[in-house]
Amino acid sequence: xxxxxxxxxxxxRARLLRLLQDYGVxxxxxxxxxFNFAFTPHFVxxxxxxxxxxxxxxxxxxxxxxxxxxxxxxxxxSVGSVMALATxxxxxxxxxxxxxxxxxxxxxxxxxxxxxxxxxxxxxVQPIVATLALMVAGRGLALVLLPQLKDVHDPDLAALGxxxxxxVPYLALIAALLAVLTAFVVRRTTFGRQALAIGDSRPAARxxxxxxxxxxxxxxxxxxxLAAIAGVLATARLAASDPxxxxxxxxxxxxxxxxxxxxxxxGGRVRVGGTVAGxxxxxxxxxxxxxxxxxxxxTQIAQAVVxxxxxxxxxxxxxx
Amino acid sequence: MTTQTEEAGRPADxxxxxxxxxxxxxxxxxxxxxxxxxxxxxxxxxAMVVASLGFDTFLTGxxxxxxxxxxxxLAVVALxxxxxxxxxxxxxSVGSLFALGGxLAAWGSQYGTVVALLxxxxxxxxxxxxxxxxxxxxxxxxxxxxxxxxxxxxGVLLAVTDEGAKTYLVDKDSFFATLGQGSLAGIGxxxxxxxxxxxxxxxxxxxxxxxxxxxxxxxxxxxGALMGAPVAxxxxxxxxxxGLCAGLAGALNAAWLLSGVTILGSGMELEAISAVVxxxxxxxxxxxxxxxxxxxxxxxxxxxxxxxxxGSLDSAYQQVVSGxxLAVVxxxxxxxxxxxxxx
Numbered sequence: 281x282x283x284x285x286x287x288x289x290x291x292x293r294a295r296l297l298r299l300l301q302d303y304g305v306x307x308x309x310x311x312x313x314x315f316n317f318a319f320t321p322h323f324v325x326x327x328x329x330x331x332x333x334x335x336x337x338x339x340x341x342x343x344x345x346x347x348x349x350x351x352x353x354x355x356x357x358s359v360g361s362v363m364a365l366a367t368x369x370x371x372x373x374x375x376x377x378x379x380x381x382x383x384x385x386x387x388x389x390x391x392x393x394x395x396x397x398x399x400x401x402x403x404x405v406q407p408i409v410a411t412l413a414l415m416v417a418g419r420g421l422a423l424v425l426l427p428q429l430k431d432v433h434d435p436d437l438a439a440l441g442x443x444x445x446x447x448v449p450y451l452a453l454i455a456a457l458l459a460v461l462t463a464f465v466v467r468r469t470t471f472g473r474q475a476l477a478i479g480d481s482r483p484a485a486r487x488x489x490x491x492x493x494x495x496x497x498x499x500x501x502x503x504x505x506l507a508a509i510a511g512v513l514a515t516a517r518l519a520a521s522d523p524x525x526x527x528x529x530x531x532x533x534x535x536x537x538x539x540x541x542x543x544x545x546x547g548g549r550v551r552v553g554g555t556v557a558g559x560x561x562x563x564x565x566x567x568x569x570x571x572x573x574x575x576x577x578x579t580q581i582a583q584a585v586v587x588x589x590x591x592x593x594x595x596x597x598x599x600x
Numbered sequence: 601m602t603t604q605t606e607e608a609g610r611p612a613d614x615x616x617x618x619x620x621x622x623x624x625x626x627x628x629x630x631x632x633x634x635x636x637x638x639x640x641x642x643x644x645x646x647a648m649v650v651a652s653l654g655f656d657t658f659l660t661g662x663x664x665x666x667x668x669x670x671x672x673x674l675a676v677v678a679l680x681x682x683x684x685x686x687x688x689x690x691x692x693s694v695g696s697l698f699a700l701g702g703x704l705a706a707w708g709s710q711y712g713t714v715v716a717l718l719x720x721x722x723x724x725x726x727x728x729x730x731x732x733x734x735x736x737x738x739x740x741x742x743x744x745x746x747x748x749x750x751x752x753x754x755g756v757l758l759a760v761t762d763e764g765a766k767t768y769l770v771d772k773d774s775f776f777a778t779l780g781q782g783s784l785a786g787i788g789x790x791x792x793x794x795x796x797x798x799x800x801x802x803x804x805x806x807x808x809x810x811x812x813x814x815x816x817x818x819x820x821x822x823x824g825a826l827m828g829a830p831v832a833x834x835x836x837x838x839x840x841x842x843g844l845c846a847g848l849a850g851a852l853n854a855a856w857l858l859s860g861v862t863i864l865g866s867g868m869e870l871e872a873i874s875a876v877v878x879x880x881x882x883x884x885x886x887x888x889x890x891x892x893x894x895x896x897x898x899x900x901x902x903x904x905x906x907x908x909x910x911g912s913l914d915s916a917y918q919q920v921v922s923g924x925x926l927a928v929v930x931x932x933x934x935x936x937x938x939x940x941x942x943x
Contacts, residue, residue, distance in 0.1 A: 355743075405930045406883050408690070408743075412870060413930065417923025423916030529866075532747060545741050575763045580755030584748040588734065591744045 333452035336563040341510040343537040345503030352479040353547025354407035359507035361418030363527030366511030368426035371521035389508025397497030422523035441516030463552040479547025540590040672790040680845030688885025689742040694846040695868035696753035701850025706768035706860030713776040720847040728843020732836030780855025802890040818885030
């Protein structure tokens with residue numbers, strides 16, 4: 281970062297600020313990594329990196345869908361409940377084979393997304409309330425389907441949850457693949473451009489003749505399906521379905537990752553790389569505090585401070 | 601249809617109102633206004649009538665008292681939330697502040713009632729104040745600021761209670777305990793306090809200058825500022841108020857339970873928001889009333905009570921019904937609001 285600014289001669293304050301906004305989250309990840317290399321015992325081990333990657337994968341996958349929703353100037357609060365719904369359906373339909381069950385779970389996530397999208401795009405309800413309603417109802421439905429924790433014994437799912445190829449866990453690979461796919465969709469497809477245009481200005485997008493409602497519904501379908509995939513993967517890793525607690529507060533972690541990654545809440549811009557870094561940053565922060573025996577209270581306060589700082593840094597960008 | 605209505609800003613609104621027949625417009629406008637204002641109340645009455653016909657145990661003194669008591673704490677939180685939502689904001693920190701208030705009150709109760717009340721009010725009020733300053737002066741989005749406050753307050757709560765391992769108890773013979781456990785004329789003290797606060801809140805919101813500022817800021821911030829409403833001060837006040845309400849509700853709850861329970865309050869912010877929205881307050885700000893929020897809370901509690909009474913039904917159905925109900929209400933509200941704007 282320093283080299284970049286030096287290379288351009290005398291950097292003025294505005295440019296420095298923009299660089300900080302754009303690359304601040306990567307710097308944060310780097311600083312935390314360096315700190316851990318230097319001061320945390322047993323940090324530099326393949327096993328540790330695998331654990332970190334597996335832990336961050338579900339949050340990251342949910343955050344990708346959330347980034348899309350936030351890019352259209354919306355938000356999706358129902359993601360945590362969709363994860364719970366996915367885990368319930370997965371263990372209910374396990375009798376038909378793991379892949380059928382996983383498919384049913386992801387389809388259910390897409391259906392929740394259709395409901396969210398229809399409320400938002402056709403009825404015109406604000407995203408917060410529409411997805412809040414499905415958040416409450418979705419968690420309830422998951423509990424109705426599967427009232428308590430249930431063990432999931434399936435060799436295929438167990439392999440998915442704890443297996444690895446060339447030392448890289450499947451979970452991390454899937455998360456990375458989905459991140460690349462999302463980045464491609466946002467940057468290189470018509471759908472991605474349309475979603476961002478809607479986030480920039482919905483009236484303008486409509487006047488330009490974009491299929492606003494269809495795109496919005498599709499965005500929430502993506503978000504729901506991604507959350508369901510995260511639910512399936514989390515179930516596979518835990519080898520148990522727990523609709524009571526799986527995905528609770530996930531919406532907040534996902535929003536945090538997206539916002540810390542530099543995607544503005546005002547829509548019109550999605551930073552997929554930043555979102556990946558944001559999720560990693562929060563994960564590393566938590567790990568660092570835990571490994572240095574700091575109590576959970578510190579972790580939560582530190583997260584709160586990081587969120588406020590990230591939004592404060594992003595604030596200027598909105599006024600550009 | 602959406603296309604037309606969403607583009608119908610204020611000028612178009614005025615034009616169409618003049619061009620349409622005056623009688624018909626007024627009546628249907630008034631009707632949808634009435635539905636928006638009293639729809640929740642009508643639903644509550646219907647729900648209670650149906651429940652009392654269906655279950656012998658519903659309309660008994662014990663059951664009603666239980667419902668009133670368990671509604672009281674959420675109602676106080678929803679009262680503060682109403683002010684915030686009318687300004688067009690949102691406060692996600694109330695659940696954490698509710699829990700924090702309860703723990704601080706239980707801890708403070710060993711030094712007397714004054715400390716037990718003042719400590720949670722001061723701390724929660726201060727956190728609300730910080731929220732308000734960050735939102736009004738630093739201009740950060742309310743959603744994120746109060747989300748951070750939710751995490752931060754939960755962190756403070758853990759720090760105070762030795763990472764959640766310690767539970768402070770309230771001496772059940774102290775005066776503070778009577779605030780939660782006592783009753784006056786057969787009705788619990790928390791219910792009286794809640795009713796008094798709601799009367800006060802209704803007067804403040806509809807009859808005072810501050811209340812008018814709250815509506816002005818929520819209706820249109822720039823217009824409010826041009827009219828001379830102190831936008832920043834009003835915003836800071838409503839978030840402080842919301843923090844105070846959540847802290848007080850937590851303290852009363854601790855007095856009722858005789859201990860500061862650390863795991864309470866998670867998800868409470870969403871319950872409070874649902875109640876306010878069901879009560880007819882618009883999340884977009886500028887329209888809403890305090891009595892509606894009380895009705896919204898009662899309606900949620902009646903649904904919960906009925907589902908508990910049907911023994912065969914799992915309590916998870918309560919969430920399904922509440923969520924579906926919330927969806928129906930917001931759809932109805934959007935349509936009613938659109939009617940009012942279009943016609």
